[in-house]
Amino acid sequence: MKKLLLPAACLFSFLAGAFITDNDPKKPLTTNIVDAASTIFGLEFSTTERDSMLENLTNYRNNYEALRKVELTNDVAPALYFNPLPHGFKLPQGASSFKASPVGKVTLPANRNDLAFYSVAQLGELLKTRQITSVELTRFFLERLKTYNEKLLCVVTLTDELALKQARQADDEIRAGKYRGPLHGIPYGAKDLFARKGYKTTWGSVPYKNQTLDYDATIIQRLEKAGAILCAKLTMGELAMGDVWFGGKTRNPWDPATGSSGSSAGSGSSVSAGLLPFAIGTETLGSIVSPSTVNGVTGLRPTYGRVSRYGAMALSWSMDKIGPMCRSVEDCALVFNAIYGPDGHDPTVFAAPFRYAPLASLKGVKIGYLKKAFDEDHPTKADDLAALETLRKLGATLIPFELPDIPVGRMNMILSAEAAAAFDELTRSGKDDELVRQVRGAWPNTFRSARFIPAVEYIQANRIRTRLINEMAKTMKGFDVYITPTFGNPNLTLTNLTGHPCVALPNGFTAKGLPTSITFMGQLFDEGRLLAVAKVYQDATAFHKKHPTL
DSSP, X not given: OOSOOOOOOTTHHIIIIITOTTOOTTSOOOHHHHHHHHGGGTOOOOHHHHHHHHHHHHHHHHHHHHHTTSOOOTTOOOSOOOOOOOTTOOOOOSOOEEOOOOOOOOOOOSSGGGXXXXXXXXXXXXXXXXXXXXXXXXXXXXXXXXXXXXXXXXXXXXXXXXXXXXXXHHHHHHHTTOOOOTTTTOEEEEETTBOOTTSBOOTTOGGGTTOBOSSOOHHHHHHHHTTOEEEEEEOOSTTSSSSEETTEEOEETTEEEEEOOSSSHHHHHHHHTTSOSOEEEEESSSTTHHHHHHHTXXXXXXXXXXXXOTTBOOSOTTTOEEEEEESSHHHHHHHHHXXXXXXXXXXXXXXXXXXXXXXXXXXXXXXXXXXXXXXXXXXXHHHHHHHHHHHHHTXXXXXXXXXXXXXXXXXXXXXXXXXXXXXXXXXXXXXXXXSSOXXXXXXXXXXXXXXXXXXXXXXXXXXXXXXHHHHHHHHGGGOSEEEEESSSSTHHHHHHHHTOOEEEEEEEEOTTSOEEEEEEEEOTTOHHHHHHHHHHHHHTOOGGGOOOOO
């Protein structure tokens, strides 16, 4: 066991031995220990009150010890499920519908390397018209992964044997007229927190780098059903934080001296560099939005409860979300169309239709914008204001508004507490010392510190979250979608707490030539409208068509 032998949960790790110099978890609690512990959460009790607590606190400590003997693996979720639906909200009903934009005539490029930056839709057309085979395309991308991974460190495991097997099957089916749809025969990569039978699922972390899970995550199953070809398990920041993992730091193809951000680091880097047409990432507090921005790709973070997390590493049961990272908005729509919906495994997933059809223009579309965020000085202000002007020219009605005045940054304890519970065994066993990053802001210290979050405060934060959800519903009544600078304001944290969907897409470049992004936010379970609006903006610009030179 760890040097921290404290038999504690939340606050009561203090009460269970943090002040005991000999680390004896059985030593009787005293009123002095209770007095010292209560200072952590800013309460004061009288000597009599503290003395009255001792029997209860001792019982709690004994309960913790007993409950710790029950094995809990990361895939066991709490019996309490987060619900993002505001009071009175009615889920969309009826059938799903999907209408992709016309692809037009697509031909093989004179320079085969140009295929690296074809969209999913374009590659799908080449496959459907049998101008190229899936085996040829898969080998092309596998070779690029092998060539540039040494520079970018974006791959944990190449699944080349599986990929070529799947590609041969795709070719056989396409030749036989059994076309599964726009992803049939398309190579892709998945963040290495998704289980795939026969391959390691490392979570980017030293203690788990040899872990194998003998089943397939739902998202892997659904993409396989759509005919997509898994080419690689991609890097992620260790246990879904940042871009540093046990193999090093994943690099940004626009400037390989810098990191690709995280935690969907390999997903962003590989798509940006043209090593894969699309990849799957996850977000808890920015892990799709941030690497999409830094790497200049387009990322969709769906509504909480849209995509099953079965077979995915849990970090925060009430905040984790899965989404695609692609070259364009419509590519995100194509991928999302294959992965959303209940699977019978993840009880938080809602049954709601996905309806997508491109818009001819933005005339009559009401788009909110965070006026204060756009007005304030921030590094990407010029690009962000230019995005607003583009929307005006496209005919949108822009409506200024502000987010609810709730201190969402103070609510990050929700994520910290859930993450500490998900990886409690690391803390208690001392294996947290094996994690690569050990600075104050890294997981080991966060997990340990979260032991001192009182259960009462965690629940109170979630009650405030309920208020936030309902106030956001009122705030968003006046428009279809809204737009915001990606960083520098509370929106990213706030909407990860409420579960709203977003699309982050390129909107310019810094003075150093690095990509910037703008974020479009949608109504709950209305990814179709969100994607359609974002697509009109993207089609009117060309930032997503620029690519790094390796």
